[in-house]
Amino acid sequence: MTAARRRPFPFATPAAFVALLGTASVGVSMPARPVENAPPMPEPATTASPRDPVTRNGTCEGCHSEIAAEWGTSGHKNAFADRDFRASLAREPLPFCRGCHAPEADPNQDPPADRAALGVGCVTCHSPHNGPGVLAVPHTTPPTGVNGHRANDALVSNADFASEKACARCHEFGFPDSIRRGKPLLMQSTITEGANSGIGGTCNDCHMPKVEGPGGTPHRSHRFSVDETMLKGALDVATTRTGEHVTVTLTSRGVGHAFPTGDLFRRLVLTLKIGEKTRKIPLARAWEDRTSANGSLRVLAADTRLQAAPVTFTEESPRPVEWQVTYERAASRTDSHGRIPVALFGSTVLARGVR
Ligand code: HEC
Numbered sequence: 405m406t407a408a409r410r411r412p413f414p415f416a417t418p419a420a421f422v423a424l425l426g427t428a429s430v431g432v433s434m435p436a437r438p439v440e441n442a443p444p445m446p447e448p449a450t451t452a453s454p455r456d457p458v459t460r461n462g463t464c465e466g467c468h469s470e471i472a473a474e475w476g477t478s479g480h481k482n483a484f485a486d487r488d489f490r491a492s493l494a495r496e497p498l499p500f501c502r503g504c505h506a507p508e509a510d511p512n513q514d515p516p517a518d519r520a521a522l523g524v525g526c527v528t529c530h531s532p533h534n535g536p537g538v539l540a541v542p543h544t545t546p547p548t549g550v551n552g553h554r555a556n557d558a559l560v561s562n563a564d565f566a567s568e569k570a571c572a573r574c575h576e577f578g579f580p581d582s583i584r585r586g587k588p589l590l591m592q593s594t595i596t597e598g599a600n601s602g603i604g605g606t607c608n609d610c611h612m613p614k615v616e617g618p619g620g621t622p623h624r625s626h627r628f629s630v631d632e633t634m635l636k637g638a639l640d641v642a643t644t645r646t647g648e649h650v651t652v653t654l655t656s657r658g659v660g661h662a663f664p665t666g667d668l669f670r671r672l673v674l675t676l677k678i679g680e681k682t683r684k685i686p687l688a689r690a691w692e693d694r695t696s697a698n699g700s701l702r703v704l705a706a707d708t709r710l711q712a713a714p715v716t717f718t719e720e721s722p723r724p725v726e727w728q729v730t731y732e733r734a735a736s737r738t739d740s741h742g743r744i745p746v747a748l749f750g751s752t753v754l755a756r757g758v759r
Pocket residue numbers: 464465468471472473475480524525526527528529530541565566567570608612622623624626
């Protein structure tokens with residue numbers, strides 16, 4: 405791959421934005437082979453779960469204890485309890501948010517404590533809407549000893565469950581007002597980014613690695629953890645100096661989508677410091693409201709996150725250039741002028757150096 409030279413915020417072109425949106429439905433809608441009586445793929449809630457999801461989830465946990473322990477530490481279990489989610493929900497208390505972060509409860513009201521604590525549970529993914537059947541991945545040799553899986557909890561194998569379809573309804577979605585208008589403007593676009601990345605592989609290849617639990621049962625991990633080690637491993641930084649020109653090239657490594665992906669306020673920030681002079685370059689998405697005869701419309705004004713191609717930034721300085729890349733979770737948006745909001749939920753230094 406050749407180094408693409410990209411200009412920092414706010415110069416990303418509207419054409420790039422149009423190109424991105426133009427492909428918004430690629431990869432999400434491969435026709436599914438119909439499976440008789442199969443539960444649908446997991447998705448956010450629009451109504452309360454019909455069966456008691458907390459009790460039923462407890463039965464899964466009782467038999468699948470290793471997986472339950474992994475899930476217990478995951479962001480999925482913590483999806484509603486999450487401190488940062490709660491802070492955001494307080495600002496925007498929408499049923500829309502609750503439907504995804506507490507998918508076993510009625511999204512129109514605050515969830516009862518036990519359903520809130522369940523977050524995205526076993527039943528949410530394996531038995532969408534807590535209906536009959538438990539989704540599983542087809543095997544050439546079916547698992548034995550499935551005594552817990554009779555009647556309403558019978559295993560239903562569906563190859564879609566091993567694909568990004570198991571994640572798509574929650575990990576790709578539009579702003580609520582844009583959905584109402586019938587032209588979704590994506591707030592999270594992980595699936596489309598994945599389809600466009602050319603990296604290949606499914607979400608589960610990277611996010612559900614095969615592990616052997618303490619009990620020695622091989623299975624796919626349900627931790628879904630994206631920790632500091634994974635973030636650091638996903639970034640490659642190369643610097644060169646030619647006379648007075650210093651270039652910093654950022655490349656993402658083994659990431660099946662944009663880096664960062666997911667929540668709209670995540671971003672990377674490259675800081676270049678020469679003496680007392682500091683330049684901060686956000687690699688993020690920025691939205692802005694554009695007014696026209698038809699009223700105000702929110703658009704994606706720029707997307708400078710790391711994609712499959714490397715990005716290069718250049719500084720001219722005879723003096724040493726200190727560089728640093730941080731992964732930041734902002735509490736609000738980076739605007740289209742590249743002004744970086746001060747309030748952060750979290751920040752991690754991924755790499756730094758001097759050239
Ligand atoms: C975020 C969605 C999600 C949640 C939450 C979830 N699962 Fe899974 N689970 C999956 C997917 C997807 C697979 C199939 C992965 C594959 O093979 O590609 C799977 C696989 C499994 C398997 C087969 C494991 C193997 O690899 O042999 C079991 C058993 C299982 N899950 C049980 C549970 C239990 C019990 C819980 C709750 C403690 C749970 N799951 C929570 C999505 C989820």
